Amino acid sequence: NVEEGFPITIPFAPAGEQLYATVYAFKPAGTSRSDEEDAEDDESGAKKKLGGLTRYRKREGVLFVRNGQTQGALTKDFFRRDQVKLKTLADDLLVFVDCEKMSDHVREDLFMPSRDRLTENVFKAELIDGLEQALRNDEVLRQLRNQRQQERMSDRMKDDKPLTDVLRHLIRSSPNLTSLLQLGQRI
Numbered sequence: 001n002v003e004e005g006f007p008i009t010i011p012f013a014p015a016g017e018q019l020y021a022t023v024y025a026f027k028p029a030g031t032s033r034s035d036e037e038d039a040e041d042d043e044s045g046a047k048k049k050l051g052g053l054t055r056y057r058k059r060e061g062v063l064f065v066r067n068g069q070t071q072g073a074l075t076k077d078f079f080r081r082d083q084v085k086l087k088t089l090a091d092d093l094l095v096f097v098d099c100e101k102m103s104d105h106v107r108e109d110l111f112m113p114s115r116d117r118l119t120e121n122v123f124k125a126e127l128i129d130g131l132e133q134a135l136r137n138d139e140v141l142r143q144l145r146n147q148r149q150q151e152r153m154s155d156r157m158k159d160d161k162p163l164t165d166v167l168r169h170l171i172r173s174s175p176n177l178t179s180l181l182q183l184g185q186r187i
Contacts, residue, residue: 001026008140014130015123017106020098021062021134025144028092057094062131064111064118066099071111072118074128083132086141088148097131 003025010021061076079090086093099107106123118124135141171177 003027003144005140008138010134010138012130012134014126015106017103017123017127018101019127019130021131022096022098023135023138023141024094024096025089025141026092026094028148061090061093062095062097064097064099066102066107066111069115071099071107071115079135081132083129083136085136086145088145088152089141095131095135 006025007022010023012019012021057076059075060073061078062074063070064072076090076093078084079086079093102110109121110118110123110127112119
């Protein structure tokens with residue numbers, strides 16, 4: 001399910017705390033398997049489709065992890081922020097921020113004992129800003145975002161072909177319509 005070349009690790013240091021973000025980019029839901037061994041056919045003869053990221057999370061986008069346990073999380077809407085510029089990939093990204101090397105006093109101030117959310121403090125704002133910048137400026141994520149945007153545009157153009165064919169037929173069959181709209185013969 002993971003895109004080729006992933007996961008990637010991106011270092012960042014909010015307020016001098018050395019952290020690492022491990023980014024997993026998943027293939028879009030419904031993508032056909034490319035490897036022939038795992039592409040077993042189902043009863044109808046169709047290749048199995050990849051499940052995307054829904055099997056691995058609910059709404060989480062960024063997980064803050066220490067000792068293998070989640071200490072807090074941000075929703076996947078984090079990637080839709082204008083500062084991050086990863087709206088195209090928002091449904092297919094999962095980021096783990098390794099908080100092992102975070103100092104004790106910062107960790108105690110940031111994570112709540114319930115581990116369901118982060119406390120609102122100055123360090124959290126710096127942490128969010130640092131993570132936004134690290135993700136926005138990563139060249140691998142930028143290339144994947146651009147690739148996905150191009151794929152979506154080409155899919156949209158394919159969908160417009162039937163409309164273009166219908167309009168072309170109408171214009172060719174109706175000289176009055178052509179003269180009224182002042183169109184040529186080509187759409």
